[in-house]
Amino acid sequence: MCGDLSTISLLLGVVPSVYISRFTTRSNTAEIAMGAMGQTHRSQYHERLAWKHINFGHPTDGLHEPISFSETQLARKLFDIYLRMFSYDDLRKKNAMLFLNKPQAQWMIQSSVIIHYSRRSFALLPAHIRTRARSDWNRVIHDLQGLIQQDRTLITGSNFFQETICQFTLAGFGPPRFSLVDSKQFRSQEDIPIFRSWSKVPEVVTIALVVPHHVIARVQSDLSDIGTPFFQCEIQLASMHGAFACISGSFGKLGVSGEGENKVAVIVEDRTGINGTSPMIVSFPILSSTLIYLSRGTVGLAISPTSGNPVLIQKLGLQLSLFNVPSTDERYAHILRRAPTTGNDTINSEYSLIPPKLDVESQGHPIHVEMDKSNTEVQSLTAHVNIVDPVGQASLASGCGVIVEQLSLNKTKLHVDQYEPVISFPLPVDVANAKLRIAWKSKYVEVRVVESLHHQ
Numbered sequence: 295m296c297g298d299l300s301t302i303s304l305l306l307g308v309v310p311s312v313y314i315s316r317f318t319t320r321s322n323t324a325e326i327a328m329g330a331m332g333q334t335h336r337s338q339y340h341e342r343l344a345w346k347h348i349n350f351g352h353p354t355d356g357l358h359e360p361i362s363f364s365e366t367q368l369a370r371k372l373f374d375i376y377l378r379m380f381s382y383d384d385l386r387k388k389n390a391m392l393f394l395n396k397p398q399a400q401w402m403i404q405s406s407v408i409i410h411y412s413r414r415s416f417a418l419l420p421a422h423i424r425t426r427a428r429s430d431w432n433r434v435i436h437d438l439q440g441l442i443q444q445d446r447t448l449i450t451g452s453n454f455f456q457e458t459i460c461q462f463t464l465a466g467f468g469p470p471r472f473s474l475v476d477s478k479q480f481r482s483q484e485d486i487p488i489f490r491s492w493s494k495v496p497e498v499v500t501i502a503l504v505v506p507h508h509v510i511a512r513v514q515s516d517l518s519d520i521g522t523p524f525f526q527c528e529i530q531l532a533s534m535h536g537a538f539a540c541i542s543g544s545f546g547k548l549g550v551s552g553e554g555e556n557k558v559a560v561i562v563e564d565r566t567g568i569n570g571t572s573p574m575i576v577s578f579p580i581l582s583s584t585l586i587y588l589s590r591g592t593v594g595l596a597i598s599p600t601s602g603n604p605v606l607i608q609k610l611g612l613q614l615s616l617f618n619v620p621s622t623d624e625r626y627a628h629i630l631r632r633a634p635t636t637g638n639d640t641i642n643s644e645y646s647l648i649p650p651k652l653d654v655e656s657q658g659h660p661i662h663v664e665m666d667k668s669n670t671e672v673q674s675l676t677a678h679v680n681i682v683d684p685v686g687q688a689s690l691a692s693g694c695g696v697i698v699e700q701l702s703l704n705k706t707k708l709h710v711d712q713y714e715p716v717i718s719f720p721l722p723v724d725v726a727n728a729k730l731r732i733a734w735k736s737k738y739v740e741v742r743v744v745e746s747l748h749h750q
Contacts, residue, residue: 296378298671300747301371304361304663304720305423308345313747314703314722318342348704348720360660361720362428367665369437372420374670376442379411383451410524413454414540417461424466426720428660435467450599456529456536460581463497487622488589488629489582491554499582501621502559502628503527504548505574505595509617514568516605517597524598527578529621531591536584539598542633543576550628559634577633585621585629593627594618659717676742677717679708686713687737696732698741700725708739721745 296302303309312318320342363371381387420438424431439462443455462468489495517523527538546563564572576595597606597614606614619626659677666673681687689711690696699707703722708715723743731740 296375300672300745307426309348310343311346360428362662365430365433367669368429369434370669372438373441379416380448380451383448385449412540413458413461417465421465453537456584457538460579486589495582498579500577500579500630500633502577502630502634504626505617507571507573510574526596526598528596529588529593531588538578541576541578545572545574548575555631557630559630561634561636563636589621592618593621672745674742674744675719676740679715679739681737683713686710690737698725698728722747
């Protein structure tokens, strides 16, 4: 899950139902019996989890309790998830496999390739969280990008930093750390052919690369031997290098028309695919500022180092580069405002997969999330309840007692004399040791509780 159960449930807005209901519709009795018949004792069994909303589909009176985080805590939590998602880029873990026995090494290798994340999937995570959480998101993403840039744990992961920033921009966060304001100043000092004929340059553009068929055919049999290889596009200038794994590819012919920002590209696909003779058309998004700084470099297609074997390294070199051309070579590299389409496309694709932002007018009682000192688990949830009812305000002003009652796993009722608002928490909670902060003059009550999901 790349994180603590309660924290991930809170960020995503869903919980594993079996932890709440304490039962499941799928039995693992057969698996237990098979394990008992085997030669070795099995220490674990598979459990299928169904993730559901905390209310399990029951009506919530249309109220939405927005959650809030400390910007620093949220950025560090997202960075921790990032390190876990891309742990296969940690060379120290790979080197540690050399000292494991064969069964342990096989298990680590198999588990490392079960799920292979991309920077796009990571960028969409905070984009989803933003639909649930109130925070200074510009600061959160700025701090997160700084943590990623300074990271020395995922050594090879640093090659994907530019792609990570690009995907944050596509997910609706901005401006990027290296904006067009800086690149305009750079362009004014250098004679750069890229974007010379453009009247307006967007933050993100697309590079479409035409890879001759013989390049792929040269290693086709070797690629078949290693299963499904991971391709990635690369842009390089001297020691500066950027890798892009979120790519689209197909075999066919690329038709290009127009100039500048009006240039469009259409792919006529070759149904024979790799068995035909057509080139491979690969495209990927990139920040225009990145492209400006590296415009005198090369762009190309390579095989991810994770797919390398001695035969491929002997043919292609340690970088496993398949094809490289100058980024200004319009025979093979095309800079586009939009990604290429096919003749069957009816949707104008601009990588628009941005979740909606949080409604600032969301109703309900705001819930503030406090993480523990290690920033790994949720320490407490604090609900802020404004007493807006005149009767409740009068009761609070008179100094009446205030108590909190548990209604269900995640719902509590606040008793201010006859005024009884219901608080819906985003996780199961335990109000046995709830702490109340009562503002008699300002007319609000804060209820601080401890989540109980990890105790279920």
